[in-house]
Amino acid sequence: MPGTAARGQAVRTFCRICEPSCGLVASVDDGALVKLSPDRDHAVTKGFACHKGLAAVDVHHDPARLDVPLVRGADGALHAVSWAEAMAEIGGRLRAIVDAHGSSAIGAYLGNPLAFNALGEQHMVEMLRGLGVRRRFSAGTQDCANKWAASEAVFGTRSVHPIPDLRRTDLCLVIGENPRVSQTSFFSVPNVLGEMRRSAGRGARFVFVNPRRIETPERGVGDTVLIRPDTDVWFLAALLHEIDRLGGFDESVVARHGRNVDGLRSFIGPYQADAVGAVTGIEPGTIRELARAWVDTPRASVHASTGLNMGRQGTLAYWLVHMLSFVTGHLDTEGGNLKSDGFYPNARSGAGDPQRGYIDTEFGKLRRGGMPGTLLSHSILDSAEPIRAMIVVAGNPLLSIPGERRLREAFGRLELLVSVDIYLNATSGLAHVVLPATDMYERDDLNVINVGTSARPFVQYTPAVVAAKALRRPEWWIAHRLLQEMGQPSLLDSEQPDPWAKLRYMLRSGSGIDLDELQHSGEPVLLPEPPPGTFYDTQVHTPDGRVDCCPTTFAAAIGRCHRLFAESAAAVDDGRLLLIHGRDRWMHNSWIASGRPDRSRAPLSMHPADAAALGLADGDAIEVTSDHGELETTVAIDDSLMRGVVWMVHGGGGRAEGANPNALLPTGAGSYEPLSSQAHMTGIPVTVAASSEC
Ligand SMILES: Nc1nc2c(c(=O)[nH]1)N[C@H]1C(S)=C(S)[C@@H](COP(=O)(O)OP(=O)(O)OC[C@H]3O[C@@H](n4cnc5c(=O)[nH]c(N)nc54)[C@H](O)[C@@H]3O)O[C@H]1N2
Numbered sequence: 001m002p003g004t005a006a007r008g009q010a011v012r013t014f015c016r017i018c019e020p021s022c023g024l025v026a027s028v029d030d031g032a033l034v035k036l037s038p039d040r041d042h043a044v045t046k047g048f049a050c051h052k053g054l055a056a057v058d059v060h061h062d063p064a065r066l067d068v069p070l071v072r073g074a075d076g077a078l079h080a081v082s083w084a085e086a087m088a089e090i091g092g093r094l095r096a097i098v099d100a101h102g103s104s105a106i107g108a109y110l111g112n113p114l115a116f117n118a119l120g121e122q123h124m125v126e127m128l129r130g131l132g133v134r135r136r137f138s139a140g141t142q143d144c145a146n147k148w149a150a151s152e153a154v155f156g157t158r159s160v161h162p163i164p165d166l167r168r169t170d171l172c173l174v175i176g177e178n179p180r181v182s183q184t185s186f187f188s189v190p191n192v193l194g195e196m197r198r199s200a201g202r203g204a205r206f207v208f209v210n211p212r213r214i215e216t217p218e219r220g221v222g223d224t225v226l227i228r229p230d231t232d233v234w235f236l237a238a239l240l241h242e243i244d245r246l247g248g249f250d251e252s253v254v255a256r257h258g259r260n261v262d263g264l265r266s267f268i269g270p271y272q273a274d275a276v277g278a279v280t281g282i283e284p285g286t287i288r289e290l291a292r293a294w295v296d297t298p299r300a301s302v303h304a305s306t307g308l309n310m311g312r313q314g315t316l317a318y319w320l321v322h323m324l325s326f327v328t329g330h331l332d333t334e335g336g337n338l339k340s341d342g343f344y345p346n347a348r349s350g351a352g353d354p355q356r357g358y359i360d361t362e363f364g365k366l367r368r369g370g371m372p373g374t375l376l377s378h379s380i381l382d383s384a385e386p387i388r389a390m391i392v393v394a395g396n397p398l399l400s401i402p403g404e405r406r407l408r409e410a411f412g413r414l415e416l417l418v419s420v421d422i423y424l425n426a427t428s429g430l431a432h433v434v435l436p437a438t439d440m441y442e443r444d445d446l447n448v449i450n451v452g453t454s455a456r457p458f459v460q461y462t463p464a465v466v467a468a469k470a471l472r473r474p475e476w477w478i479a480h481r482l483l484q485e486m487g488q489p490s491l492l493d494s495e496q497p498d499p500w501a502k503l504r505y506m507l508r509s510g511s512g513i514d515l516d517e518l519q520h521s522g523e524p525v526l527l528p529e530p531p532p533g534t535f536y537d538t539q540v541h542t543p544d545g546r547v548d549c550c551p552t553t554f555a556a557a558i559g560r561c562h563r564l565f566a567e568s569a570a571a572v573d574d575g576r577l578l579l580i581h582g583r584d585r586w587m588h589n590s591w592i593a594s595g596r597p598d599r600s601r602a603p604l605s606m607h608p609a610d611a612a613a614l615g616l617a618d619g620d621a622i623e624v625t626s627d628h629g630e631l632e633t634t635v636a637i638d639d640s641l642m643r644g645v646v647w648m649v650h651g652g653g654g655r656a657e658g659a660n661p662n663a664l665l666p667t668g669a670g671s672y673e674p675l676s677s678q679a680h681m682t683g684i685p686v687t688v689a690a691s692s693e694c
């Protein structure tokens with residue numbers, strides 16, 4: 001392993017659990033990782049780290065970690081084997097499946113931690129290409145696929161996501177995001193709460209749009225505007241409508257850099273603040289006041305996250321987020337929204353023509369690039385050409401994709417399920433072969449996650465801080481070992497494989513950085529901060545170089561949007577509660593539950609008045625039912641919620657015990673947004689009743 005640390009050393013490294021990539025110092029003694037501490041000398045993250053990042057030392061030493069390859073035997077149990085035996089098992093089964101059904105019978109799912117793993121992601125994707133795997137699923141369609149689709153349509157590239165210029169902004173609208181808990185997404189700011197607090201201290205106003213009064217305002221930053229779930233698109237349409245009425249569009253910016261603004265105006269036409277009041281639950285006066293504030297504030301910015309993404313119309317909603325910034329002249333300006341490049345210009349590499357972005361499949365038209373997660377069980381159980389082998393890397397789709405019960409049945413039908421993970425998770429518990437990966441302190445890496453979305457971009461190399469324990473292997477090696485087993489060209493054919501070749505090239509061509517020097521210094525290298533005044537020249541990749549204010553590919557979605565509005569208006573008082581979910585401070589998706597006060601709880605939080613109306617009290621056992629499934633849990637009274645909304649943490653059933661809200665979410669036809677394949681996961685109507693078993 002290059003750079004593995006010797007005895008009694010402090011090794012500079014960084015965390016790869018979430019997006020800020022906080023700098024850490026690893027204390028290594030006698031080849032063992034002893035402690036992780038915040039790196040106070042880090043030029044960007046400056047000693048910030050959260051408890052999850054520091055507790056990753058426990059993940060490294062956790063006796064529950066996978067140490068050796070496992071193969072399921074005739075007795076139904078998993079047995080320790082060598083890498084050669086595990087690969088022979090996979091190779092034998094895969095070859096039989098491909099011989100009988102072709103490579104289209106192989107599917108794959110790539111989970112969230114792979115996006116934090118520079119070599120792992122690149123080489124796993126290469127391996128899937130080598131094996132001819134067409135049906136690829138990922139955490140992306142449960143997380144952010146709407147953002148890729150919207151940016152591709154508006155800016156001509158899926159990779160452009162301008163971020164608020166927090167240090168200089170005077171008004172920041174934060175939609176469907178909980179920075180205190182999650183440290184934000186598609187927006188890398190170390191200690192984002194501290195940064196927001198500093199901005200608030202100099203007078204910046206933060207407005208959080210959320211069905212819950214989230215923790216961030218409690219910490220002295222801003223106010224919450226409560227919104228009914230899954231209605232962001234209409235709130236944003238009304239905000240733009242009222243801004244336009246006030247003359248807030250910047251006609252010269254729009255004329256110079258935009259096209260189809262008439263289409264945008266026609267879309268927002270029906271949505272005055274008064275018209276959306278009942279559906280969004282937001283007082284018309286609140287929207288008008290926000291519109292006035294936006295027009296009157298020269299430095300105004302906006303950011304949206306998973307709460308907005310997971311509605312039925314995430315692409316249209318994110319389109320309007322871009323529009324709010326662009327048509328009012330706040331994009332590419334100080335204190336507005338800016339886009340940085342990181343160590344390579346990712347806007348260019350993400351460029352694509354939205355007109356050619358969709359393909360015909362047996363499930364209808366789908367966005368090219370990745371299948372909707374909510375069609376995974378259908379692709380195994382209901383397809384004319386079923387997936388028979390699945391390769392799952394760094395993911396727990398059984399728990400993270402809606403519809404666990406159906407997925408369990410589908411995975412049970414597979415002729416081969418391979419899981420590459422650091423733990424035996426719920427998904428790998430069903431696998432035929434489980435392969436033990438290295439964790440983030442056992443592999444060398446580069447902070448690739450925040451390229452293009454970082455407020456203070458830096459690039460840093462970390463060595464493998466310690467050698468891999470037992471038989472754990474890095475993903476790049478596993479990918480190429482499998483290619484080799486399948487008789488495909490593989491890096492391992494060479495005596496001195498160089499998994500870094502592509503990243504070495506990207507670093508050099510993108511920012512003139514020499515990988516060897518980066519490896520040698522261990523220092524984070526600072527890159528240019530997002531520069532105002534360059535966006536339209538460097539980041540827009542539409543055919544005519546203009547920002548598309550109403551892409552023609554949205555036509556059907558716009559018609560659907562108007563129809564859904566009429567339906568939602570009719571359903572406002574139907575008496576059902578609306579389920580939302582999200583994160584808490586201790587859990588990280590399904591795989592970390594660090595220091596969680598009560599690991600066994602995933603209660604349903606209810607507003608006191610909603611609980612009282614059902615005769616329920618804190619701690620009562622309940623059954624929660626939707627049109628798609630049911631679960632049992634207990635009530636937690638929570639007056640931070642909007643009336644009529646109930647909340648659960650997601651990821652339950654993994655490292656933390658407890659119910660998983662995905663049992664209540666839709667799958668199959670109608671469960672994903674047609675434009676982006678993003679799953680519909682928020683604002684799900686449910687009924688709650690005292691548990692009949694009590
Ligand atoms: N109801 C509901 N569902 C959701 C969400 C929600 O808000 N609500 N959120 C969605 C979102 S945003 C996301 S990103 C997805 C996450 O979906 P997934 O990525 O499928 O799920 P995770 O729980 O993150 O599982 C990650 C797995 O990777 C393993 N792992 C960790 N580090 C490594 C490593 O270095 N190498 C390897 N090979 N494995 C590793 C962990 O042990 C774990 O088993 O879930 C989505 N599902």
Ligand SMILES: Nc1nc2c(c(=O)[nH]1)N[C@H]1C(S)=C(S)[C@@H](COP(=O)(O)OP(=O)(O)OC[C@H]3O[C@@H](n4cnc5c(=O)[nH]c(N)nc54)[C@H](O)[C@@H]3O)O[C@H]1N2
Pocket residue numbers: 018112143175176177178179181182183184185209210211212214227228229230231232305306307308311580581582583584585586587588589682683
């Ligand atoms: N502690 C912790 N941090 C994490 C993670 C974790 O599991 N735990 N996961 C990481 C991952 S993979 C991701 S993607 C990021 C996500 O980061 P965030 O997007 O900030 O995720 P959440 O903290 O769940 O915040 C989502 C918010 O959306 C609100 N919401 C729900 N429905 C709606 C809606 O319809 N409209 C609006 N406007 N709001 C709505 C919820 O109340 C919630 O406060 O967090 C990352 N950081």
Ligand code: SF4
Pocket residue numbers: 015016017018019020021022048049050051052053054183
């Ligand atoms: S904020 Fe995220 S990147 Fe930073 S230490 Fe915590 S988990 Fe790691």
Ligand SMILES: [Mo]
Pocket residue numbers: 112139143
């Ligand atoms: Mo995510």
